[in-house]
Structures are given as structure tokens and as C-alpha cells.
Amino acid sequence: MNEEHRKNLMQNVKKLASEAQEDGDPTAWFEKLYLDANGDISKIPWAKMTPHPALEDWLIQTNFTYKNALVIGCGLGDDAEKLASIGASVTAFDISPRAISWCNTRFSHSSVNYVVADLLTLESRWKQSFDFVFESRTIQALPIDIRNKVINAVANLVSPGGTLLIVTRLRDTEDIPEGPPWAVSELELSQFHQLGFQEVSRTPYIDANQPTIKQASIEYQSVVL
Ligand SMILES: C[S@@+](CC[C@H](N)C(=O)[O-])C[C@H]1O[C@@H](n2cnc3c(N)ncnc32)[C@H](O)[C@@H]1O
Numbered sequence: 668m669n670e671e672h673r674k675n676l677m678q679n680v681k682k683l684a685s686e687a688q689e690d691g692d693p694t695a696w697f698e699k700l701y702l703d704a705n706g707d708i709s710k711i712p713w714a715k716m717t718p719h720p721a722l723e724d725w726l727i728q729t730n731f732t733y734k735n736a737l738v739i740g741c742g743l744g745d746d747a748e749k750l751a752s753i754g755a756s757v758t759a760f761d762i763s764p765r766a767i768s769w770c771n772t773r774f775s776h777s778s779v780n781y782v783v784a785d786l787l788t789l790e791s792r793w794k795q796s797f798d799f800v801f802e803s804r805t806i807q808a809l810p811i812d813i814r815n816k817v818i819n820a821v822a823n824l825v826s827p828g829g830t831l832l833i834v835t836r837l838r839d840t841e842d843i844p845e846g847p848p849w850a851v852s853e854l855e856l857s858q859f860h861q862l863g864f865q866e867v868s869r870t871p872y873i874d875a876n877q878p879t880i881k882q883a884s885i886e887y888q889s890v891v892l
Contacts, residue, residue: 733799740805744770
């Protein structure tokens with residue numbers, strides 16, 4: 668993707684997100700973006716059409732023996748498919764019905780259970796139900812004024828003793844950046860500790876197309892009390 672195209676996509680994302688926020692529904696723009704793309708991958712700014720390299724790197728370092736995996740905000744499904752390919756039973760959800768139907772079309776013989784669901788209003792039967800939870804770039808896609816709620820909802824899905832892996836942009840101050848994306852601060856991440864998670868590892872991730880942007884994959888373990 669060339670720089671000009673990326674700039675145009677991000678301008679469109681910012682416009683859609685700010686309209687959604689003004690309407691009091693900060694997640695409404697995702698479905699609009701997927702619908703407007705009408706199957707054209709080049710219109711989805713985050714679409715890699717391959718698993719996130721930070722997930723692939725983490726998997727190389729890890730003895731992955733988890734049984735029940737969940738992918739939050741799965742987008743076009745590549746991360747979920749990767750986890751299914753190594754033997755996990757995978758549920759993957761996204762708030763956008765169009766994204767989920769796109770996953771089902773792309774991976775029509777998949778074992779992944781693709782579901783339309785909103786992280787902020789999840790069914791209680793998913794509470795603490797997954798021994799591996801993966802989220803890539805969804806926390807940062809949601810505004811900072813609901814971050815507390817978002818982090819709570821993410822944490823709530825991990826079974827006691829289970830693992831949570833997040834891939835996110837990081838920011839060094841508590842100043843509110845112009846988003847989306849809204850990079851995550853250390854203070855915000857400390858909420859995971861308060862919710863009973865221990866940071867196991869943190870690996871910087873450098874995107875060759877955006878080398879100055881600070882990003883990392885962070886692995887947490889839910890501590891069994
Ligand atoms: C920046 S994209 C990242 C997609 C994918 N995780 C990736 O890394 O390619 C954020 C995704 O989260 C989804 N999303 C946003 N808010 C959500 C919510 N409240 N519940 C579930 N999915 C959500 C969006 O539809 C979008 O697919």
C-alpha cells in the first residue's frame with residue numbers, strides 16, 4: 668500500500684469514526700467501512716490478508732497447547748484461521764456482520780466459529796471461558812473514554828490461568844492522542860494487573876511501512892487466586 672493511499676484511507680477512517688462518535692455510537696463506523704468496501708480489500712486499512720506477524724512471531728516462541736481460543740474483533744479472519752491451523756478450537760467474533768460474512772466466504776470450509784458480537788455487550792456464557800484470547804488492534808480502535816470498559820470486557824473472557832495476547836500501539840504519555848487509532852498507555856495497561864493479570868512478556872513490533880510507530884505484542888497470564 669503506497670503512502671498516498673494509506674493517507675486517504677486513514678482520513679476516511681477518522682471521518683467515519685468522528686461522525687459515529689458525534690452520533691453517540693462509537694462502534695457504528697466499522698460496519699459502514701466494511702460495507703462501503705464492498706469486497707475490495709484495498710479499502711480496509713488494517714487488512715493484511717495474512718496472520719498478524721506479531722502473532723506468528725509469538726507462536727514460534729511458544730509451545731501452543733491451548734484448546735479453546737477466542738479472537739476478538741477478528742476482522743477478515745486470518746488470525747483465527749492461523750490458530751485453527753495449529754489445532755485450537757477457535758471462536759472469532761466481530762461487531763460487523765459484513766466482516767463476519769466476508770470471513771465465512773473467504774474460509775468457507777473453516778473450523779472456526781465466526782460470530783457477530785459486540786465486545787461491550789457479550790453473552791455471560793463466554794465469561795472466563797477461553798484459555799487463549801487474542802486481540803489485535805481492537806482496543807486501540809475504540810475511543811479512550813470507553814477504554815476502561817473495553818479492557819474489562821477483554822479481561823473477562825480469559826479463563827483462570829489462561830493467556831491473553833494483545834497487539835497494540837503504545838503511547839508514552841497520558842495525553843489523549845488524535846485517533847483512531849488511540850494508542851494505549853501504561854496507565855491503561857495497568858488495569859490488566861488490577862484485574863488479576865500478570866505480564867509475561869512484551870515484544871516490540873516494528874511495521875516496516877510505519878517504523879516510527881511504537882507497537883508491541885504483550886502476553887498476560889490470568890492469575891489463579
Ligand atoms: C482495527 S480493526 C483490526 C482487525 C483485526 N483484529 C486485525 O488486526 O486485522 C478492529 C476490528 O475490531 C472490530 N470491532 C470494533 N469494535 C468492536 C466491538 N465492540 N466488538 C467486536 N468487534 C469490534 C472492527 O469491526 C474491526 O474488524
